[in-house]
Every structure is written in C-alpha cells, then in structure tokens.
Amino acid sequence: MTAVPALSVEDLSVEFRTRSGVVKVLEHVGFSVDKGETVALVGESGSGKSVTAFAVMGILDAAGKVTSGRALFGGIDLLALSEHDLAEQRGRELSMIFQNPRTALNPIRRVGRQIADVLVRHGGATRADAPRAAIEMLKRVRIPDPERRAEAYPFELSGGMCQRIMIAIALACRPALLIADEPTTGLDVTTQAVIMDLIGELAGDSGMATIFITHDLALAAEYCDRIVVMHAGHIVEAAPGRELFAHPRHPYSAKLLAATPGETVALEDLASIPGGLPDLRRPDLPACRYSGRCERRLDQCAQPLPQHTVGERHVVACWNPL
Amino acid sequence: MTEALLDVAELAKRFTIGAKDGLLKRATSFRKPVAPLPQLHAVDEVSFTIGRGETVGLVGESGCGKSTLVRLINRLLDPTSGSIRLGGVELADFKARNFAANPYRARIQMVFQDAGDSLNPRYTAADAIADPVRRLKKMSGAELAARVGELADMTGLPRELLSRFPHQLSGGQKARVGIARAIAVEPELLILDEPTAALDVSVQVVILQLLQQLKRELGMSYLFVSHDLNVVRLLCDRVLVMYLGKVVEQGPAAEVFADPKHPYTRALISAIPQAEPEQRAGRLRLSGEPRSPIDPDPTVCRFYGRCPKGTPRCAEEMPLLRPAGAARQVACHFA
Ligand SMILES: Nc1ncnc2c1ncn2[C@@H]1O[C@H](COP(=O)(O)OP(=O)(O)OP(=O)(O)O)[C@@H](O)[C@H]1O
Ligand SMILES: Nc1ncnc2c1ncn2[C@@H]1O[C@H](COP(=O)(O)OP(=O)(O)OP(=O)(O)O)[C@@H](O)[C@H]1O
Ligand code: SF4
Ligand code: SF4
Ligand SMILES: [Mg+2]
Ligand SMILES: [Mg+2]
Numbered sequence: 001m002t003a004v005p006a007l008s009v010e011d012l013s014v015e016f017r018t019r020s021g022v023v024k025v026l027e028h029v030g031f032s033v034d035k036g037e038t039v040a041l042v043g044e045s046g047s048g049k050s051v052t053a054f055a056v057m058g059i060l061d062a063a064g065k066v067t068s069g070r071a072l073f074g075g076i077d078l079l080a081l082s083e084h085d086l087a088e089q090r091g092r093e094l095s096m097i098f099q100n101p102r103t104a105l106n107p108i109r110r111v112g113r114q115i116a117d118v119l120v121r122h123g124g125a126t127r128a129d130a131p132r133a134a135i136e137m138l139k140r141v142r143i144p145d146p147e148r149r150a151e152a153y154p155f156e157l158s159g160g161m162c163q164r165i166m167i168a169i170a171l172a173c174r175p176a177l178l179i180a181d182e183p184t185t186g187l188d189v190t191t192q193a194v195i196m197d198l199i200g201e202l203a204g205d206s207g208m209a210t211i212f213i214t215h216d217l218a219l220a221a222e223y224c225d226r227i228v229v230m231h232a233g234h235i236v237e238a239a240p241g242r243e244l245f246a247h248p249r250h251p252y253s254a255k256l257l258a259a260t261p262g263e264t265v266a267l268e269d270l271a272s273i274p275g276g277l278p279d280l281r282r283p284d285l286p287a288c289r290y291s292g293r294c295e296r297r298l299d300q301c302a303q304p305l306p307q308h309t310v311g312e313r314h315v316v317a318c319w320n321p322l
Numbered sequence: 323m324t325e326a327l328l329d330v331a332e333l334a335k336r337f338t339i340g341a342k343d344g345l346l347k348r349a350t351s352f353r354k355p356v357a358p359l360p361q362l363h364a365v366d367e368v369s370f371t372i373g374r375g376e377t378v379g380l381v382g383e384s385g386c387g388k389s390t391l392v393r394l395i396n397r398l399l400d401p402t403s404g405s406i407r408l409g410g411v412e413l414a415d416f417k418a419r420n421f422a423a424n425p426y427r428a429r430i431q432m433v434f435q436d437a438g439d440s441l442n443p444r445y446t447a448a449d450a451i452a453d454p455v456r457r458l459k460k461m462s463g464a465e466l467a468a469r470v471g472e473l474a475d476m477t478g479l480p481r482e483l484l485s486r487f488p489h490q491l492s493g494g495q496k497a498r499v500g501i502a503r504a505i506a507v508e509p510e511l512l513i514l515d516e517p518t519a520a521l522d523v524s525v526q527v528v529i530l531q532l533l534q535q536l537k538r539e540l541g542m543s544y545l546f547v548s549h550d551l552n553v554v555r556l557l558c559d560r561v562l563v564m565y566l567g568k569v570v571e572q573g574p575a576a577e578v579f580a581d582p583k584h585p586y587t588r589a590l591i592s593a594i595p596q597a598e599p600e601q602r603a604g605r606l607r608l609s610g611e612p613r614s615p616i617d618p619d620p621t622v623c624r625f626y627g628r629c630p631k632g633t634p635r636c637a638e639e640m641p642l643l644r645p646a647g648a649a650r651q652v653a654c655h656f657a
Contacts, residue, residue, distance in 0.1 A: 044522040045493045144385070144566075145614030148360070151340065159435055159516075160384025160549075185519045186435075188549045189593040190608060191384045215522045221597035245597040259523040261552035267534055270556075273524040 005032040005072075006209035007056070007177055012069035012079075014048075014055050014233075021281040025051050026233045029069070033177070035207040038199065040220035040241070042213075042256070043230035046277050049213045050099060052230070053179045055079070056211075057096050058086040073177060091122040095175035097166050097183045104166060105154045111165045112138065112150025115172055123173040137168040142194050160186040167195060171202060178202075178210045184219070196223040217260050221245050226313060229253045232277045232289035234305075239314040249310055249321040252290050288318070296320045325410065326371035327543050328395070328511055333404035333414075335365040335390050339616065360616050364390040366567035367404070369643075372511065377537065377544040379554035379575060381590070382564030385615070388547045389435070391564070392513050395545070396432045397421040408511065428458040431509035433500045435516045441488045441496060447474075448484040451502045458507045469506070477502040477532060494525030501529070505536060515547045530557055551594050555579050560649075563587045566615055566624040569643060571657075573650030583646055583657040585629045606630065623654070631656055 014026040026048050033039045041049045054060045056071045056078060071078040073093075078086065090096075098104045106114055115137050116130035125133050131150070138146035141164040154162050163186045170178060178199070184192040200223065202208040214220050220227050221241030229237040229250065237250040248254040255273045275293035278285060286292070288301050298320050305317045338359045365387045372378050380388050393399040395406055397418050406413045408429060416424055431454075434440035441450055451470050455461050461469060474481050479498045488496055497517060504512055514533075518526040530553065536542060548554050554561055554575065561578050563571040563586065571584040582588045589606045596602050610628040618624065623636040635655055643653040 044524055139611075142612065144612035145616055148339075148614070148616055156337070156339065158385040158389060164384070186384065186516070186549070188381070188383050188590065189551065189595065190590055192549075192595075193593045193607070215526075216595065217523070218595040218597050222595045222602070241597060242599070256523060259527050261523075261526075261550070261556055265556075267527075267530055267556045270527045270530075272527040272531075 004035045006035045006037075006074070006207070007211075008032040008070075008072040009052075009056065010070045010072070012052070012055060012071065013067045014051055014060065014064055015067050016061070016064045018063065018281070023280045024233065024285065025064070025280060026055070029230075029233070029235055031228050031235060031238060033209040033211060034225075035209055036203045037226070038203060038210040038212055038224045040212045040214055040224040040227045041230060042215065042217060042220055042227055044256070044273070044277070046232075047230040048233040049230055050181055051233075053096065053181055053211065053213060057090065057094060057179060058083070059096075092173060093176045095170040095173065095178050097170045097178070097180040099181045105162055107154050110151050110153060111157065114165070115150075115168050118169050118172050133172075134168075137172050138165075140198055141165075141168045142191055160188070160191065163187060164191070164195070167198075171198065174202060174206050175208060176206075178208055179213075180210060181213045182215065183212075185215070192219070199223075217245070217257060218262070229256065233280060234289055234317065236290065236318065237314075237316045239311070243311060243314055247311075247322075249308075249314070249316040250290075250318050251294050251296050251320075251322065254322055296322075327374045327376075327409060328372040328545075329405075329407040330371070330395065331369045331405045331407075333365060333368045333391070333394060333406060334363070334402045335387075335394055335399060336402045337362040337364055362616050363567045363618055364615065365394065365401075366618075368564075368567075368569050370562055370569060370572060372543050372545060374510070374543055375537065375541045376560065377546060377558045379558035379561040380545060380547045380564065381549070381551060381554055381561060383566070383586075383590075383612075384549075386564045387567045388564060389515055392432065392515055392545060392547060395511075396430055396513055397424075397427075428454075428507040429509055430511045430513065431504040431507065432513040432515065433497075433504045433517045435519065441499060443488055446485050446487055447479065447491065447495075447499045450488075450499055451484075451506055454503060455506045473502040473506050476505070476536070478528065494521055494528070497521060497525070497529055498532075501532070505540070505542070508540065509542065511543050511545065513545045513547075516549065517546075518553065519549070526553070533557065551579070551591065563590070566613060566618070568624055568653065569651075570625070570654070571650070571652045572643075573647070577647075577650060583650070583652045584654050585631050585657070586625050589630075625654075 010030050012026055012029040016023040016025055043049055055066055066079055112134045115134035119125040119130045119133050120127055135146045135150050138150055143149050167183055184195055199210055212224055224241055227241050227244050228235055231252045237253045248257055258271050278289055278292055287304050291297050291301050300319045307315055307317055309315050339362050340360055382388055394401050397413060400418045401414055448470050451473050452466055455469055471481060474484055477498045518529055546558055558575045561575040562569050565586045571587045582591050589608050592606045608628045613624055613627055621638060621640055623641050626632045626636040641653045641655045643651045646652040
C-alpha cells in the first residue's frame with residue numbers, strides 16, 4: 001500500500017491562558033490522515049478533540065496558543081500560514097462541520113440560499129446554477145421535498161435537519177480535507193448511514209480525507225478506517241476500528257469500550273470510568289495523564305511515555321499495555 | 323390495568339408554511355381567489371398512553387415529528403387538534419403561552435436536547451435548580467437552599483459546583499443540572515429529548531443509571547426521545563416508532579427490538595452501527611425518495627416509495643395502526 005498522507009499532524013501542543021492559570025490542553029499530539037481515509041477521533045468530553053480540530057483549522061479561541069508542532073497539508077504547514085492564506089484554504093480545500101448546528105447557521109436566511117452562497121463563493125458555481133445545485137445537495141442529505149424545503153428558515157427545520165444542512169454546506173465544494181465534529185449525533189441510524197455513505201463516496205471519488213470526531217465507538221468502527229483515542233490532551237492509542245474493539249491495548253480504551261451500550265448488556269452491567277480528567281492547569285502533570293485513574297500503573301509510569309507499535313497501524317502510548 | 327398517567331388521543335400539529343409570502347400575495351391580489359397555504363403535517367393523529375412509573379421510548383427518522391410531539395405534550399406549542407390528558411385532566415385546552423403559570427406546569431417537566439443551550443448563562447447551577455422550586459413550589463430561604471443541596475446529591479452533582487455558571491461546567495455536569503432542575507418539583511411525567519446525545523459514553527452510563535434509580539425512588543414516568551437505539555432498549559419498557567408524523571409501530575421494547583414488524587422499524591434496527599462486520603449481514607438499506615410532509619396524500623402510506631415491501635395497494639389506502647399480538651400495534655397492510 002502506498003498511502004499518501006493528506007494531513008499529517010506532528011507534535012502539536014496547545015495551551016489556553018485563563019484567569020486561574022495556563023491550561024495545557026494538547027501535548028505532543030501526532031497523527032495522520034491519508035487521502036481517501038476517514039479517521040475517527042474519540043475520547044471523553046474535554047479530552048481535546050474539538051481543540052485539535054480548531055488548531056488545524058486555525059480558528060482557536062484568542063486565549064489559545066499553539067506552542068509546538070506542525071500540521072502538514074499538501075506540503076504546506078497550516079499552522080504557519082497567514083490568516084489570509086488560511087482563510088483562502090478554508091473555503092476551498094478545508095471544510096469543517098461544527099458541533100452546534102443550529103447556532104452555526106444563519107437564522108434569517110433560507111437554507112437553500114445558504115448552501116447556494118457557499119457554492120458561488122467557493123464551488124465555482126454561477127448565481128444562476130447555484131440554486132439547482134443546492135437542491136441537489138439537499139437531496140443527497142435526504143431532506144424530503146428538497147425543492148420546497150430549500151425555502152425554509154433554520155427554525156422551521158428539526159435539529160437533525162439543521163445538522164444535515166451544515167453537512168451539505170461543508171461538502172458542497174468537495175473539500176480535500178473534512179473535519180466533522182460530531183456531525184451525526186442528532187440523526188437516526190438510517191439517516192446517519194446515508195451521511196456516512198456520502199462521506200465514503202467523496203472519499204472514494206475525490207480522495208477526500210476526513211477527521212471524524214464522535215462519541216459513538218461502534219459508528220467509528222463501522223465507518224472509519226482507523227480510530228484515534230484521546231485522553232486529557234494526549235493520543236493514547238490508534239488502531240483500525242475492528243482491531244481496537246477486539247484488542248484494546250491502552251487501559252483507557254478498554255474502559256471506554258466497557259462503557260459502550262451494545263447488543264447484550266443490561267444497564268447495570270455498563271461501567272462508567274472511575275475518576276475524572278486531571279486538572280490540566282497543574283504545573284506537575286504526570287507523564288501519563290491517565291495514571292491517576294489507572295489500575296495497571298507501575299513505578300515506571302512516571303517516566304516519559306513510550307510509543308509501542310503493537311500491530312499493523314496499531315500504536316499505544318503506555319508502559320503496561322493490556 | 324389502572325388508568326394511564328398520560329393519554330394522548332388523535333393529536334395533530336400542522337404548520338402553515340410560506341405564510342409571509344402568502345399574506346403579501348393576498349394583500350396585492352385580493353380579487354383573485356386565494357389558494358390555501360401549504361400545510362406541513364408535523365404530527366398527524368398520534369394516539370398513545372404512558373402508565374404510572376412507565377418509561378416509554380420515542381424513536382424515528384430525523385424530522386419525523388418527535389420534538390414537535392413532546393413540545394405539544396409539554397405545552398410549549400398549541401396543537402391543531404386532539405387531546406392530551408394528564409391524570410384525567412385535559413391539557414390541550416390550556417394555551418401554551420399561559421401554561422408557565424398553570425398549576426399543572428409542575429406535573430410535567432422537560433430535559434432539553436442541548437443541556438448547555440437550555441440553561442440561562444447568567445444563572446449559577448444553584449439558581450437554575452432553585453428557580454422552578456421557587457416559582458412552582460413557593461419555597462424560599464433556608465428551606466430552598468436545603469432542597470437545592472438535596473437535588474444536587476440526588477443527581478450526583480458535587481455541591482461545590484453549585485456556585486458555578488454553565489460555561490464553567492462540563493457537558494455531563496450541565497446535563498445533571500438540567501435533570502436536577504426538571505425533577506426539582508417532583509413531576510409525574512419527565513420528558514427527555516435526546517438528553518445524552520452530546521455526552522460521552524462514560525457520563526451517559528452515569529446519567530442513565532441515575533434515571534433508572536430516580537424512577538425506582540420517585541415512581542416517575544418518562545417519555546424518552548433518543549436516536550441511540552441501544553440506550554432505548556436498555557432503559558425503556560415500551561417503545562413508539564414514528565415515521566413522517568405518524569406512529570407506525572409500538573409495543574414492549576424487548577419485543578419490538580427482537581422482532582420488529584413494520585418495514586421501517588426493521589430498516590431502523592438493522593442500521594444500528596456494528597463494530598463486527600459479521601453482524602452487518604442481511605442489513606436493509608432503504609432506497610427511494612422520502613415522501614413530503616407538506617400536504618401529504620391521505621390515501622397513501624407515508625413509507626410508500628422507500629418501503630421494500632410496498633405494493634400498489636399501499637398507494638391507495640393508508641394503513642391504520644392496528645393490534646398485532648398482545649401488547650403491540652403496527653400500521654402496515656402486510657405486517
Ligand atoms: N477557550 C478556552 N479556555 C480555556 N480552556 C478551554 C477553552 N476551550 C477549551 N478549553 C479546554 O480544553 C479542553 C478540551 O476541550 P475540547 O472542547 O477540545 O473537548 P472535546 O474533546 O471536544 O469534548 P466534547 O466531547 O465535550 O466536545 C477542556 O478541558 C476545555 O475546558
Ligand atoms: N416552526 C415550524 N415551522 C414549520 N415547520 C416546522 C416547525 N417546527 C418543526 N417543523 C417541521 O416539522 C417536522 C418535524 O420536526 P421535529 O423537530 O418535530 O422533528 P424531530 O423528529 O424532532 O427530528 P430530529 O430527530 O431531527 O430532531 C419537520 O419537517 C420540521 O421541518
Ligand atoms: S502508562 Fe502506566 S499509568 Fe499510564 S495508562 Fe499505562 S499503565 Fe496506566
Ligand atoms: S403499508 Fe405498504 S408501503 Fe406502507 S409500510 Fe406496509 S408494505 Fe410498506
Ligand atoms: Mg468537542
Ligand atoms: Mg428533535
């Protein structure tokens with residue numbers, strides 16, 4: 001296999017300045033996404049998934065600062081681009097679907113026009129063909145009666161329909177890199193399957209690379225090529241989905257899987273993960289940020305973390321993996 | 323069987339769309355006859371009951387009318403027609419805009435789709451939880467503070483977080499504030515619209531176990547809207563399946579999941595993501611265009627066109643919800 005990385009994130013660290021101190025939100029984060037590949041980013045709330053996406057897109061909050069690292073995209077470092085050049089890339093090559101669909105849409109513009117606007121601005125469509133192309137996109141994200149629903153305002157649509165409008169906007173210009181932050185949380189599983197197939201189609205046809213942020217591990221395993229597990233701003237494990245389900249090697253990945261409702265278990269059998277994320281403001285954060293919650297901790301775990309390759313495209317950052 | 327807590331009968335909500343343009347046209351072309359404005363049938367003749375202490379799951383395609391249905395029951399929206407009886411009292415006659423001051427307000431509470439957006443950013447967690455107690459139970463001072471502390475304990479929210487504002491809380495903590503607030507006035511019916519959609523699996527487990535425990539301790543009834551079918555299966559006694567404004571199947575959750583009868587329910591259950599490829603065998607994929615919710619033809623099955631089992635009869639006669647076994651109902655000519 002001669003996979004070409006579309007995006008390669010290396011040694012990315014991000015800090016936030018807050019009134020109560022500096023928060024080390026990301027530390028030495030590294031992963032890559034090949035052309036045509038879909039990589040899932042999973043991990044509990046607050047683990048740094050959205051911040052990773054924002055850093056790559058160059059849209060970190062003013063209080064946030066990239067303190068190290070690169071994000072190579074087609075040979076250029078996105079983190080080093082000027083605001084102007086990055087904005088240019090964002091429109092054409094990079095696309096992002098945000099976590100909060102309703103607040104990300106313009107509340108007083110008809111949804112069909114919002115899609116058409118993007119097609120004109122970045123997709124090379126003319127004002128005359130854009131409306132037809134917008135209706136075509138609505139059809140592809142399974143909005144019933146797209147001709148008439150194009151005339152609706154966001155408040156006239158359901159939560160999941162707004163989410164699909166956001167997806168239509170993000171995909172309209174066939175980006176080379178898509179970052180989708182929990183794009184299907186508001187969708188039923190049949191509609192979700194349609195969206196995942198649409199992303200898969202674009203990956204196959206135009207080699208779109210996708211970073212897919214989700215809480216749904218089964219979804220990640222079924223539709224994504226690889227899963228990257230984050231915990232407290234570190235990447236703790238990365239593996240193909242099936243492999244991760246069958247043989248999770250990091251203690252945190254194993255706990256995450258045990259908390260996932262599946263076919264057979266009862267509610268009482270599901271176990272939440274004990275403890276919480278460490279306070280990322282602490283100046284003396286341990287080398288392994290999971291050590292405070294870990295049942296497998298050794299003395300050695302205070303040393304800088306190793307990166308073990310434990311299988312085909314399977315890496316784990318832990319001194320005592322399962 | 324004892325009397326149901328909630329009895330919804332033939333409930334309907336239709337939205338008039340394009341009204342603004344329509345009014346404009348009316349004003350300028352007063353001599354021409356006016357065509358009726360298009361009607362979007364969001365909830366169409368829906369009937370079901372919820373027993374005391376029962377947990378009912380509500381599932382269905384995005385845009386099928388789940389949020390509209392719960393907003394009708396919670397009296398945030400006025401129905402076009404139909405009845406909503408809670409403990410024998412008709413609620414459909416009360417106007418939504420006056421309902422906040424209604425004594426029945428305390429008996430139905432709701433946890434909203436997005437825990438974060440539904441909390442007032444200028445209220446601390448304590449204020450948010452105290453607010454309904456003060457308004458609806460007329461409590462104040464030390465008694466109120468004690469009640470807030472008790473609710474925090476009940477929902478597993480550390481008391482030291484009570485002085486924080488929403489932006490200082492994590493998603494799971496905000497979800498607990500939303501639940502504490504909703505159970506504060508001891509409602510008989512708690513409606514939850516995708517309460518765990520934004521939560522990670524670990525926090526989700528805690529919230530679901532909390533709901534289970536509150537049901538045991540307080541005997542509450544739940545109407546639980548969710549896209550996560552595994553969660554519905556674990557938590558709910560009974561499940562309602564909606565498609566384009568209509569209930570197409572209902573029955574005990576375990577039975578419906580084990581043996582779905584309506585073709586839509588079958589497709590839905592077979593689309594649950596699976597990590598193991600073997601479990602995806604025999605999966606149903608729907609093809610064809612979904613029908614429009616705008617002025618739908620009353621003689622055509624709403625699923626016709628996408629249904630793998632559809633026949634010409636389905637385009638001539640709308641299937642009605644009818645009994646299918648002891649506690650189940652299904653709306654399909656061939657189920
Ligand atoms: N502007 C900010 N100032 C300070 N801290 C921040 C800021 N934005 C994010 N953080 C912190 O960064 C960490 C990672 O947040 P992030 O939003 O990336 O989490 P996430 O993994 O996307 O979680 P979720 O699943 O809840 O969306 C959190 O601890 C959060 O509190
Ligand atoms: N204010 C409104 N005006 C016009 N149409 C509306 C309005 N509110 C909802 N609708 C329409 O009613 C239908 C049902 O919407 P609803 O929000 O109830 O769906 P839902 O089942 O909750 O979907 P989701 O799972 O995506 O949240 C949709 O077609 C929607 O566009
Ligand atoms: S490095 Fe040590 S403490 Fe950290 S997860 Fe592995 S075993 Fe646990
Ligand atoms: S009535 Fe016909 S179209 Fe409707 S669900 Fe049954 S088989 Fe399918
Ligand atoms: Mg996030
Ligand atoms: Mg909804």
